[in-house]
Amino acid sequence: MIRTLAVVGTGLIGTSLALAAARQGVRVHLLDSDPCAVRTAAALGAGLPGPPPEPVDLAVIAVPPSLVATVLAQQQARGLARTYTDVASVKYEPERAVLARAPDPTRYIGGHPLAGRERSGPLAARVDLFQDRVWVLTPSRLTSRTALDRALSLIGLCGAVPLVMQSKAHDDAVALTSHVPHVVSSLMAARLGAGPPQAARLAGQGLRDVTRIAGGDSRLWSDILQANAGAVAGVLTDLQADLADLLTALRDLAGPADRRSAHSLAAVVDLLDRGISGLGELSTALPGRPAQLASVRVRIADRPGELSRLLAATAELGVGPEDAQVRPADGVRGDLTVRLAVPAAVSGPLLARVTAEGWEAGTEADGHPACVA
């Protein structure tokens, strides 16, 4: 349970968690090397500017990874708080430095809320920034139970979901899921500066999505990449090997058709397919994914727009075209069978709905393959 909180570093993350804690009735004290940042955060209602009169329950060190240990040691020497955590997106190096330099490492637990925005600074802060987001805690071998409990209280106040990991495992994971994606986004965005004049007019949502995170603060991100350089370089080295193979294949495919290796196109397809299965890894981790699917089969007559009418009727049950497969129906020529893959719980209501609309429907039995995937 936290009654008083200090936030050292009133940037996006520090100010956002201060807003969340303050809204929950916690007395929050705001510190930053930039007095204007502190006053902006205070003017947003994130807390009181300046240090607390006596040690607070928990202090959050919200500074770049390379500064965590130094700032923590300074503040602990001053007796800012009884326990400490941080929010740096790299955890192993800061932990090592804290164990080596902090007056009392037992009062510290590493933390990393997985939330952020392209914009930085207190003005970008949002009280709900951490709502339902994963917030990793990385206790060291010395971390006290009290430090863990207070960090868990803060995570609760912010509406986030705690996940306890070892600092090294955390850094390997975020190298793959956060740091390398940022590098890849920057590598792509950096190319845009050298593009032909009309290129930007041909930019679509795909390019915007791939390059969105490249807009992040370059000093903060270079600090993050430096603090996790080993793990990031490891993933990038594998990516570099894939890129080299792909370039070999593309250069071959760019040459005269009669001299192309049959392997080149296969190499391109292979990379794209490995990307698609990689996305599978991601989606299986998505929360709320239906474990069990049921199939509902609907027969529709050969009338223009009949399929659209069916999909309109199923839409309000959250069943869309992405759940549908179409194949020729047995019997009457031209009729179609629409197979709808839905969460088991939905199949009953769906059956009721479509039969009520006059369509012949049932649950899927045979394994007849659909001809439209």
Place this chain on the structure above:
Amino acid sequence: MIRTLAVVGTGLIGTSLALAAARQGVRVHLLDSDPCAVRTAAALGAGLPGPPPEPVDLAVIAVPPSLVATVLAQQQARGLARTYTDVASVKYEPERAVLARAPDPTRYIGGHPLAGRERSGPLAARVDLFQDRVWVLTPSRLTSRTALDRALSLIGLCGAVPLVMQSKAHDDAVALTSHVPHVVSSLMAARLGAGPPQAARLAGQGLRDVTRIAGGDSRLWSDILQANAGAVAGVLTDLQADLADLLTALRDLAGPADRRSAHSLAAVVDLLDRGISGLGELSTALPGRPAQLASVRVRIADRPGELSRLLAATAELGVGPEDAQVRPADGVRGDLTVRLAVPAAVSGPLLARVTAEGWEAGTEADGHPACVA
């Protein structure tokens, strides 16, 4: 003006434009090597299955780039239509092949609507897929005025925005804005297959955005990359050089602190900064971007939450935190000056609104730098 249309290839793009044309009263005929795809498109209300009784005004060849010339030559020999276009996302190779093999190349104009989805097939089609999207036309040296006019009519029926370019210039541009981003997205997504177990739980929106387009059909995309292999390889070669430099820097930064080159961190910052300026290229091309900005200065007192109240008051004029900068006000200690950068047309109403709420405000005059960017 188009009264009759034929679509050869009822996938996502072909079915979507057929839906748009049919809704505008055009008589649409649907053809595809897969009879089930045709019937699905017809069942969605995209048109009539099968070839037209007599030549249509315009036929759209909606097949992968490598098949455009072959399918066009076949259909033109059969007299399917009076004019032809295609929708392949690569234009130079198909044009070259059409000029070499089509019975009458004057009746053909290359086309590329910049719209798509990760999902493919007629079931993914949407009548508004091309609304307000750029649709590139690439007339060859032989293209007739009639072919150009009919293609422009189709673009109008789909609510898209025509952009005329040479096929080679188009291919260089989309290599940068579409094909390389897809490759980069796939390179990243391919890494996810080899990640540590808990990594997926640490996946955030950034990773999802970077890898979203990697979900596209790998056969279609390998065909696209093959057809534009030279231009894609060119951009990827520059990207590979940036990656190599970055890896050198990261490996150095991963080593012992006392042996690091001062240049390594600078190299990382440089890449990230070039990415940020690349994004600038993109955003300057965004439509509807306000050309002229005006600055409104508001003075707020040193009260907790005062800045939040101001931003709440300005929100309904579309002015948010991203438009604001904060600095200490002259005079009374603790007061803040909030500088709001807004489209010139908004400055008047904004001034009226904030003064009505009792704040002291005016238009920005001096060049005093803000201390919070």
